[in-house]
Amino acid sequence: MKRLLILFFCLAFWGIGKAQYKGKVFLDQNKNKLLDAGEKGLPGVAVSDGQHVLRTDNDGGFNLPGHSKNRFIFITVPAGYMLSDKHYIKINGTDVAYNFGLLEDATSTGSSVKMLQITDTETDKYNDWIVNVKNYAKKQGISFIVHTGDICYEKGLNFHASQVTSEALGKQIFYCIGNHDLVKGAYGEELFERLFGPVYYSFDAGPAHFIVTPMRSGDFQPSYTVDELISWMRNDLAAVDKGKPVIIFNHDLLTYGDQFILKGKNDSINLNENNLKAWVYGHWHNNFVRQSEKTGIKYISTAPPDKGGIDNSAGQFLSIEIDKNGVKEVQPHYTYLHKHLVVNTPSGSDMVKIENGALMVNASVYDSETTVKSVKSIIYDVRGYKVAEASLTANTDWNWEGRIPAVSLAKGKPLTVQTEVSFADGEVHIQKQTFTIGNQAAGSSLKWVRNIKGNIWKAAPLSAEGKLFLATIDDGNNMNCGVTAINPLTGAVLWHYKTQNSVKHELSYDSGLILCTDMEGFTYALKASSGQVVWKRNLGMKNLPGYISGGVAEKGIYYTGFGPYFQALEVKTGKMLWTNKDWSGGEGTPAKMTLAGDVLVTGSNWQSLFGHDKNTGKLLWKRSDDGLRFRSSTAKYVNGNIYVTGINAIFVIDPLSGKTLQKIEAPYEFKVMASPLVTDEHIIMATAKNGVVAYDLKTLKEVWNRPAGNALVYSAPYTGPESATVEGSVLKYKDKLLFGASDGFFYVLNEKTGGILQKMNLGSPVFADVSVSNDTAFVADFAGNVFAVALK
Numbered sequence: 001m002k003r004l005l006i007l008f009f010c011l012a013f014w015g016i017g018k019a020q021y022k023g024k025v026f027l028d029q030n031k032n033k034l035l036d037a038g039e040k041g042l043p044g045v046a047v048s049d050g051q052h053v054l055r056t057d058n059d060g061g062f063n064l065p066g067h068s069k070n071r072f073i074f075i076t077v078p079a080g081y082m083l084s085d086k087h088y089i090k091i092n093g094t095d096v097a098y099n100f101g102l103l104e105d106a107t108s109t110g111s112s113v114k115m116l117q118i119t120d121t122e123t124d125k126y127n128d129w130i131v132n133v134k135n136y137a138k139k140q141g142i143s144f145i146v147h148t149g150d151i152c153y154e155k156g157l158n159f160h161a162s163q164v165t166s167e168a169l170g171k172q173i174f175y176c177i178g179n180h181d182l183v184k185g186a187y188g189e190e191l192f193e194r195l196f197g198p199v200y201y202s203f204d205a206g207p208a209h210f211i212v213t214p215m216r217s218g219d220f221q222p223s224y225t226v227d228e229l230i231s232w233m234r235n236d237l238a239a240v241d242k243g244k245p246v247i248i249f250n251h252d253l254l255t256y257g258d259q260f261i262l263k264g265k266n267d268s269i270n271l272n273e274n275n276l277k278a279w280v281y282g283h284w285h286n287n288f289v290r291q292s293e294k295t296g297i298k299y300i301s302t303a304p305p306d307k308g309g310i311d312n313s314a315g316q317f318l319s320i321e322i323d324k325n326g327v328k329e330v331q332p333h334y335t336y337l338h339k340h341l342v343v344n345t346p347s348g349s350d351m352v353k354i355e356n357g358a359l360m361v362n363a364s365v366y367d368s369e370t371t372v373k374s375v376k377s378i379i380y381d382v383r384g385y386k387v388a389e390a391s392l393t394a395n396t397d398w399n400w401e402g403r404i405p406a407v408s409l410a411k412g413k414p415l416t417v418q419t420e421v422s423f424a425d426g427e428v429h430i431q432k433q434t435f436t437i438g439n440q441a442a443g444s445s446l447k448w449v450r451n452i453k454g455n456i457w458k459a460a461p462l463s464a465e466g467k468l469f470l471a472t473i474d475d476g477n478n479m480n481c482g483v484t485a486i487n488p489l490t491g492a493v494l495w496h497y498k499t500q501n502s503v504k505h506e507l508s509y510d511s512g513l514i515l516c517t518d519m520e521g522f523t524y525a526l527k528a529s530s531g532q533v534v535w536k537r538n539l540g541m542k543n544l545p546g547y548i549s550g551g552v553a554e555k556g557i558y559y560t561g562f563g564p565y566f567q568a569l570e571v572k573t574g575k576m577l578w579t580n581k582d583w584s585g586g587e588g589t590p591a592k593m594t595l596a597g598d599v600l601v602t603g604s605n606w607q608s609l610f611g612h613d614k615n616t617g618k619l620l621w622k623r624s625d626d627g628l629r630f631r632s633s634t635a636k637y638v639n640g641n642i643y644v645t646g647i648n649a650i651f652v653i654d655p656l657s658g659k660t661l662q663k664i665e666a667p668y669e670f671k672v673m674a675s676p677l678v679t680d681e682h683i684i685m686a687t688a689k690n691g692v693v694a695y696d697l698k699t700l701k702e703v704w705n706r707p708a709g710n711a712l713v714y715s716a717p718y719t720g721p722e723s724a725t726v727e728g729s730v731l732k733y734k735d736k737l738l739f740g741a742s743d744g745f746f747y748v749l750n751e752k753t754g755g756i757l758q759k760m761n762l763g764s765p766v767f768a769d770v771s772v773s774n775d776t777a778f779v780a781d782f783a784g785n786v787f788a789v790a791l792k
Contacts, residue, residue, distance in 0.1 A: 021049055021064040021073050021091070021098055025056050028084040028101030035099040042102060046076035046239045050198060051228070053235040066091075069228070071193065073098040076236070077203040080109035082144075082172050088197035107143040112323040113206025116145045116171075119251075119282025120304040122152035122180070124159035127721065129305045129335040130169075133317055135369035136333060137171045139425045142319065143205050145171050148282040149178025149215065149251030154191060157181060161195035174203065174212055178251035178283065182218030189214070189222050200229055202236050207324045208277075209240045213250045226264035233262070237274045245277040245326045252283040253301070256543045258294045272297070277326030284587065285310035285717070287475040288546040289330055290501055290520055298327045305335050308715040310605055311548050311588045312458075312632050312673050312727065312767075314782075315714040318476075330476040331397075333368060334713045336721060339429045340366045342744065342763025343377070343419050344785075346435035350445040351760065354437065358403035361390065362449050363419055364744070364763030364783050366398050366712075370425040375400045379409060380416040387415075395451040396480070398764050398783030411437045445760075447776060447788040450491035454480035454784050457504045458550070458590050458673055458727075460769035461778035461786060464509040465528045467494060468773075470780055471516060473502035483507065483514060483526060488773060491788060495531035499524060505550030506592050506769070508558060510571045515553055517560045519546040525558075525574060535574035539565040549602065550592030550634070559593055559600055559614070566602065568617060582619035583610060589632055590673045596637040596655035601644075603631055609644065611658050621658030626651070632717065633685075634675040634729075643678055645670035650685060650695070664700050668693055671717050673767065674729040677737075682751065684737065686726035688716035692739065694754060704754035709743030713765045713782065727767040733791060738777055740766025746779050746789065762787065 025045040026035050041060020046053055049064040050072060056062045064073065074088035084101035107113070116137055121129075137145060151160045166172050175196045182188030189199050199214035199222075211233065216226060237246070248271065254260055260271040260279065278298040286309045288301045303309030305317040315335055321328040343363045346352045353360040361377045375392040387409065392402035409415060414434050421429045454472025462469040468488040474480040482498040501519040508515040513534060517523040521541030525534040539561045541547065551560030553571060561567045566580035586607030594601040600614040608622040608629050623629075627646030635644035635653075641661060642653040647669060652662035664683070674686035682703060683695045691708040695701060711725040719725060725742040732738075736757060737749040742765040748758035764783035771778045772791070779787045 021066050023047070023062055023073065023098030023100065025060045025062070025075060025100045025102065028103055031084055031103065033085040033101050035101065042078070045078050046202070046236070048074055048076070048201070048232065048236065051232055051235065053232070053239050055239060069223075072198045074198055074201050075100050076201070077102065077172070079204040079206055081105055082108060083166070086197060087201060087203065090197075105143070107141055108205045110206055112321055112328060113143045113208065114141060114319060114321045115205070116142050117148060117280055117300070117302055117318040117320060118145065118305050119148040119302055120150040120178070120285055121147070121160070121306050122150055122156060122304065123306055124155035126163055127306055129315075130164060132333070132335045132368040133305065134169045136319070137169060139370050140319065142171060145169060145173040146212070146249050146280070147173060147175045148249055148280060149176040150180045150282065151175065151178065152180045154183055157183070157191055157195055174249070176212050176249050176251050177214045179215050179218035182215065182220045182222055184220055187223035188218060188220035189224065199224060200232060206322060208245045208247055208322045211236065211246065211248045213248055215251045226262065227267045230262055230264050230267045230269045234269055242275065244275060245322065245324065246271070246275050247278045247280065247322060247327075248276065249280050251281060253279060253281045253299060253544060256299075256541070258292050258297070260297065280320070284545055285313065286546060286588065287313040287316065287332065288519055289475060289478060291478070296326070300327070300330060302332070307718050307720040310717050311545065312590050312715045312717065315720070332475050334366070335368050336714070337366050337368045337712060339421075339423070339427070340364070340712070341419065341421055341429055341431050342761055343417060343431065343433060344761060344763050345446060345449055346417055346437075347433055347761070349436045349438065352435055352437055353446050353448060354406050355403075355448070357406055359406045359409060359437070360449065361392060361402045361404060361417065362451070362785065363392060363400045364398050365400055365421055367423060370423045370427075372400070373422040373424050375419065375421050377402060377404070378418045378420070379404060380418065381410060382414050395453055396455060396784040398455075399451050399785060401451060406437070409437055445790050445792070447790055448491035449785055449787050450486060450493070451784045452484045452486070452493065452496075452786060454482065455782055456780040456784055457502070457767050457782070458506060459503060459780070460506050461771045461780050462507045462509060462514075463488065463771060463773040464514070465512070467528060468778060468786070469507050469509070469514050469528070470786060471503035471507055472784065473504055475502060478502070481518070483516060483524070483531070485528070485531060486786065488776070488778070488788065491786065497524070497526055497531045497533070501546075504548040505590060508551055508553040510553035510558065511556060513571060515551065515558045515560075515571065517547055517551055519548065521547050521561070521565055523558070523560055523569065523574070525571065537569065537574040539567060541565050545588035548588045548590050550590070552593045552595055554595055562588060563604065568614070578617035580612070580617050583608070583622070586629075591632060592634040594635040594637055594642065596635075596642050599655040601635045601642060601655070605630060605632075611655060620656070623653075623658055626660075626663075630671065632671050632673050634673070636675045636678060638678040643676040643683065645676065645685060647671055650676060650683060662700065664695055666693070666702075669716070669719075672725065673727045674769070677730045677732060679732055679751065684730045686728065686730060686739065688719050688725050689723045691724045691741070692726055692730055692749070692754070694751075706749060706754040706756070708741040708747070709745065711742035711765065712744050713742060715742065715765070715767060729769040731770050731772065733772050733777070736791075738770045738772070740768070740770055740779050740781065742766070744781070746770070746777070746787070758792075760789070
């Protein structure tokens, strides 16, 4: 009997390995997902059993040999088509035929194609970001959506399989497997396969070939091997026209280098030799796009659409357009905003600016589900008669501005500005507000407003040599990033220098030079007077994360970099004085380095807070306890001590030993980019969800909490709707407290009570610190506006 059983199982196994898998790819004319009599077969469609790849015959038929680990038959959806059901059929041993229905799809054909990327959603809760993605895809002619992994654990996987589907979104969605999607089961990818099918497959759209690939490993061991993936990819690519651009999706980046060589235990494949044009990934929860100077390959990453990134990146999804040359354009789209319109000037009597005989009109306009087609403003007098109008021009993805001749506008009498926004989806949004022009707008708090044509993240306006310096980011195409100098009296742009990638941190000034490091690890020393490059240095960044931490300059030395490329550079020449050899790993943190006497404080998310000897770079101490390894906030050196936050606590630390001297445990999350403010009476700190909180300096007891409004864009790690986030540090000016918030407002508070003395609606999130010079507050918002506000 035993011999018969053994023989039976051997024959069964041999049968699986030698099975023939037949079927047909057809045009599903009645959309019932079934092959009916008379429905046309589609020739030339690639079909695979997970190893072998062949094309259908003239009648759409195929016959695959199968292999020992065969679990699916799947197809490469051809350009010009979409699925009527799924791209895969699970092998169950009883199916006689494996038939795949396709529908014609105009969005998937042509010389270019548009797609959306979402990633790291890690949720089992329905929220508006799903509606945003769905509606944007529908309204903007998107062909398909790709989720690049970390759907996250059993609950997240099941939720997405029922709620974030092709049927629910109205567009094909393709899923990658992430490290947290390898969960407990017979093998790590078992649940993923049950819900989403094979972990590697391909499809075509427009002029390009797209390949979905799996993580090498994760929380649980997968059954697939890299060698198996390589074997299939080689066969898949052999069936592709060599002239087609290839785009690969994976949960993580294969390499930061120029050569994309996927290596297994016994095999390898050089993807550069297969016309690879882009690697699209997630995993890091940050916004970072770069292009190899040597190969032209693009590396594209985005933060999650439902929450803030680990490095405080703005929550978003990406639209990516691909043509015959590869990636044509990448555009971020921030979630949870619907027909957002704020005309920040003219407004009331405080926010009015006349410049060169013209009334300045500046508006923040945004919608998560569509683009803006046009904006115009109409001025009405007190009787309701139209007296002027102007079309506004786009400066950034958030900001529009225009000028209206002021000669026809009455002074001292109420006027109404009606702003009309036409969106690409056909909707029109109208807003009215009153304002009054005084004599030369003498009563206005607004001295000037200037848009510098790029988004501003953490870089606070820096005053030096009679100028104001700002840094901009471009997380899509790396075009509108750089350093800009403006006149602090008028807002006029004096010079602009384009950096290779985004400058996300605060600028430094020393010895007549503006110093910064971009996301790719290139450090720049620019003449403050002219913007001329004195030197540019590659810090040697060879791996992720992208560089976002703020450097600091003192006495002719600029400290910058992260992990193994954390260095001290001579300001005049860029010469390296020392480099860190004591730690590596973790993720980027937007915290600026802090000089505490001879100790240089820096850090790494998921790793530690570090104290280094600033003269040698030697590591003196590190702290990873009490939430200090999860930190976005810059440490503050006050009266010989370091004030720094963990997730839910404020610490007072001895800079020489790294030991905690005092600690405030709080019910607030301090995972924001702001620094603690220490005054004669208080410790004041911004929070991720509850505005600003003040503690008594002596007793460490909470004195007051000032809530802000709900954030327009979520940036603090893992925060989403209903978070009153303040990313900018609180600044003390005389007896007042100043800060900008993610709700788009500039606040002036009473220090003793936390009461609001002044509040201006700028209409766009403020992530950067406010700076003050000559009784003027300079506020930089995410839309790229810089406001000069007279302090009363």
